[in-house]
Amino acid sequence: MNVLEVVRLGLPPGARLVAGKAGAGRQVSWATTFRSRPPALDHLEGGELVLLSPAAVRVVDASLSVSRIITNLQQRGVSALAVAGTVERDAIQAADASVLPVIELAATADLHGLERSIIGLLVNKEAELESRANQIQRQLTQAAMQNRGLDGIVRELATLSGKSVAVRDMRLDVLAHAGEERWPGAGQRKAMQAMLQRPVSVTQEAAAEWIGGQRQADPCWAAVIAVNNRAGGLVTLAGSEEDLTELDQLVTSRAATVLAVELLKERAVVEAETKLQGDFVRDVLRGSYGNESAALARLAHLDWDVAARQGVLALNVGGAVEAGAAALRAAVGRRGIRPLVTVWEGEVACIYPLPDGTGPAQWRDAAELIRVEVGGELSGRPVSGGIGRPNAGLRGLQRSFVEAEQALRAGERLFGPGQTVAFADLGAYRLLAHLQGTPELDAFQQETLGELADYDRKTGSHLMQTLEGFFATNGNLSKTAEVLYVHRNTLMYRLNRIQELTGMSLDDAETRFDLQLALKMHRVAATRGR
Numbered sequence: 001m002n003v004l005e006v007v008r009l010g011l012p013p014g015a016r017l018v019a020g021k022a023g024a025g026r027q028v029s030w031a032t033t034f035r036s037r038p039p040a041l042d043h044l045e046g047g048e049l050v051l052l053s054p055a056a057v058r059v060v061d062a063s064l065s066v067s068r069i070i071t072n073l074q075q076r077g078v079s080a081l082a083v084a085g086t087v088e089r090d091a092i093q094a095a096d097a098s099v100l101p102v103i104e105l106a107a108t109a110d111l112h113g114l115e116r117s118i119i120g121l122l123v124n125k126e127a128e129l130e131s132r133a134n135q136i137q138r139q140l141t142q143a144a145m146q147n148r149g150l151d152g153i154v155r156e157l158a159t160l161s162g163k164s165v166a167v168r169d170m171r172l173d174v175l176a177h178a179g180e181e182r183w184p185g186a187g188q189r190k191a192m193q194a195m196l197q198r199p200v201s202v203t204q205e206a207a208a209e210w211i212g213g214q215r216q217a218d219p220c221w222a223a224v225i226a227v228n229n230r231a232g233g234l235v236t237l238a239g240s241e242e243d244l245t246e247l248d249q250l251v252t253s254r255a256a257t258v259l260a261v262e263l264l265k266e267r268a269v270v271e272a273e274t275k276l277q278g279d280f281v282r283d284v285l286r287g288s289y290g291n292e293s294a295a296l297a298r299l300a301h302l303d304w305d306v307a308a309r310q311g312v313l314a315l316n317v318g319g320a321v322e323a324g325a326a327a328l329r330a331a332v333g334r335r336g337i338r339p340l341v342t343v344w345e346g347e348v349a350c351i352y353p354l355p356d357g358t359g360p361a362q363w364r365d366a367a368e369l370i371r372v373e374v375g376g377e378l379s380g381r382p383v384s385g386g387i388g389r390p391n392a393g394l395r396g397l398q399r400s401f402v403e404a405e406q407a408l409r410a411g412e413r414l415f416g417p418g419q420t421v422a423f424a425d426l427g428a429y430r431l432l433a434h435l436q437g438t439p440e441l442d443a444f445q446q447e448t449l450g451e452l453a454d455y456d457r458k459t460g461s462h463l464m465q466t467l468e469g470f471f472a473t474n475g476n477l478s479k480t481a482e483v484l485y486v487h488r489n490t491l492m493y494r495l496n497r498i499q500e501l502t503g504m505s506l507d508d509a510e511t512r513f514d515l516q517l518a519l520k521m522h523r524v525a526a527t528r529g530r
Contacts, residue, residue, distance in 0.1 A: 001125055002027055003080045003101045005245045006049060008162070009132050010118040011082070011103065018087050019095035019102040025242035026079040026101065031118035033111045034069075046077030049118060051111040053084045067094035074098035084109045133250035136160050140258040150176040150262055157255050161248060163237040164218070167225070167259060170196055170233060171330075182238070185214030192222060192234055200226045208252035213241060221249050223256035227263050235259055278325070282342035284394065285312065285349065285401040292394065304340070309356065309390045310397060313367045314349040314404040315374060316384040316412065324348045327377035331370045349404065351397065354390050360424050363390060368420040375418075384412050385420040448518035451501045463501070464522070466494045470506070471516050 004024045007015055010031075017024060029047035034056050044050070050073060057064050066083065067090045073081055081100060083091075085107040095102040105114075121128045136157075143156045150167060154176040158165040164179030172184070172192055184192065191211045200206075206223040213219035220238035224231050237244070237252050280289075280298060289295040299306050317324030321343040328348050329339035340351040354363060364387065371385040386408025388400030403423035411421025449464070456464050466484060473479040481491045495506060504511040 001122060002242070002245065003049070003103075004243060005247060006080070006118060006121065007103060008245070008247060009128055010121040011105065011114065012109065015082070015103055015105050017101055018104045019092040020080075020098065020100045022096075023080075023099040023101045028079045028118075028122065030122065031115045033115050044073075044076045044078060046079075048078050049080045049082060050078055051082045051084075051105075051115055053111060066091040070094045070098055070100055070102070074100045082111075082114070084111060129247050129250055132247055133254050136251050137254035137258060140255060144258055144262050150259070150266065151178075153255075153259065153262055154178045157237075157251070161237055161251055163239045163243070163248060165255075166236050166238070168192070168234045168236070170231065172234070175233065179238075182217050184211075185217040187214050188212075188217055188220075192236075195222060195224055196231045196234065198224075198231075200224060200229055200231055205253055206256040208249045208256075210249075211236075219244060221252040223252045225256045225259050225263060227260055227267065232260065232263050232267075277340070278342040281340050281349075281351065282344060285342065285351075285398060287394070287398045295394070304338070305353070306394060306397070307392055309354045309358070309392050310400070311352050311354055311363055311367075311390045312349055312388045312397065312400040312404040313352055313370065314347055314386045314388075314401070314408045315371060316347050316408055316417070317374070317378060318381055318383070319346045320378055320381065321346060321348055323378060324374060324383070327374040328370070330377070331373040347405075347408070349401065358390065360389075360422060363387060364420065364422045364425075367422075371420050382417040384408060384417045386411055387420065387422050389422075389424050445518050445522060448502070448504075448514055449522060452498060453522070455501055461494075463494055463498050464519070466491070467498055467515065468519055470495065471512070471519070475506070475512075 001009075002025050004017070006028050007017060027047065028049045031049045031051065032044070034050055034052040035043075052066070052069065054066065057066065057069065066088065070081060070091060071094060078100070080103060081095070082103040082105055084105045087095075087102055087104050091102065105111075139160060140153055140156055143153045146152075148156070154165050154167055155178045158178035164181070165177065166174055166181070167176045169175055172189055174181075188211050191209075195209060206226060208221040208223040211220050211222050218238040219241050220236040221244060222234050222236045225233045225235055227233075235252060235256050237248050237255075239248075280295075283289040284295060284299075296306065315324060315328065325341050325343045325348045328350055329341050332339040332341070332350055332352065337353060342349055352363075352366070367385055367387045371383055375381060375383040386404045386406070388403030388407065391397060391400045407421045407423040407426060410426055411419050415421065452463050452467070455461065462484075466480075469480050469484045473483060477488060477491060481488045484491065486494075499506060502515070504515065506512060506515075
């Protein structure tokens with residue numbers, strides 16, 4: 001057992017290491033009280049912690065100083081010196097020079113009683129460690145019962161352990177911290193992530209694991225916090241390598257147990273609040289809140305500036321609404337924004353505040369990043385997104401929500417899943433996707449392009465593709481031939497064949513409009529069956 005462990009386990013509260021701290025990792029083999037009659041030091045064999053009273057020193061030799069004793073103890077291989085009363089400056093300097101740890105005790109300390117206590121600790125170390133760890137666990141549990149929250153428990157743990165304490169979530173983001181904060185290095189993060197990915201034992205206490213230091217990051221003991229038989233985060237006790245002891249290992253494990261209960265309690269509260277808030281957000285977006293004045297009052301209570309510009313993002317998460325909503329809340333929350341999220345019928349949506357001056361491209365980029373993050377949290381499940389145009393006020397939010405849903409559905413039909421589509425970019429497609437399947441549109445499409453589509457299917461030609469390329473280049477024959485990788489003569493032949501099959505002239509503006517509209521309808525119909 002080293003000097004630091006003896007200070008923490010075998011000495012009364014208030015005992016502190018005042019000098020020779022570089023030697024705090026020295027092993028202690030025994031404890032003895034400085035004899036008040038000569039020879040006072042002859043019985044020492046090395047490795048002892050010597051307990052000394054300045055009064056006893058004066059009895060032995062009035063001219064003998066503590067600084068001289070420190071020099072002699074260092075020469076005899078003593079591990080540490082504990083002094084009852086204030087340690088003078090010259091003694092501190094001598095201890096630092098000799099790298100001999102010196103501990104300052106209360107002037108009234110019972111040195112003989114402490115000697116017996118330390119010897120008992122050295123003889124029965126495991127029992128003493130368990131006893132001390134249990135005591136700390138009881139104090140942490142008391143902090144939890146006093147509703148001091150995660151921050152309060154972590155502060156109590158830092159005080160009791162004398163170490164920097166952090167609680168991290170599954171992404172290793174800090175939930176609570178006390179003491180000096182240092183971000184873990186890449187190697188440490190990798191080790192923590194590996195711990196979180198292992199199966200959690202439902203019958204055994206979480207075992208603390210050693211994670212070595214890396215550059216500016218201190219080493220630490222780390223233990224998984226299990227919530228509902230699954231990893232819910234990590235607790236770490238960090239310090240210098242010589243400061244971290246076996247007791248810290250035990251305490252880290254016990255702390256994980258207490259923190260598991262606290263995280264479970266906080267999660268239950270958050271889930272209840274989230275459900276109530278989600279129901280309200282859904283009512284706002286659908287306009288089903290009944291009393292508008294009451295809705296506005298509740299918005300004010302939530303510090304929600306309904307008069308500001310806000311957009312709505314709707315996501316199709318393939319039925320995984322609970323996991324999708326949690327991932328969406330996390331993604332929005334990481335941007336420092338209150339996550340106003342709701343769920344319904346296999347989809348999730350959020351209201352996203354947009355600063356003045358935010359353009360359509362910026363809004364689309366932000367929504368795309370969020371969609372990708374949510375998909376990553378859902379193990380790569382295809383997630384589609386639709387966004388409405390920014391609006392203000394209750395009615396504006398409801399319009400943005402309707403647009404987001406339309407963009408989501410039209411985008412999946414047109415481009416397939418796994419895309420973010422803005423309502424503002426859909427143009428005529430949003431109308432066509434909404435009306436697809438009506439008899440009038442089906443008849444129009446068949447009358448306009450039916451012959452052309454049938455001809456392509458039977459002959460394997462590319463007349464439909466040619467027509468799309470022709471319109472994409474605004475009728476520029478050279479550019480069309482270049483885009484389609486065909487000779488100009490081949491292009492002219494195809495265009496003439498198109499006019500023969502449809503009976504329409506490509507020089508007529510109304511005809512060209514009909515053909516372009518029918519082509520868009522054809523694309524919507526084709527993507528609908530994907």
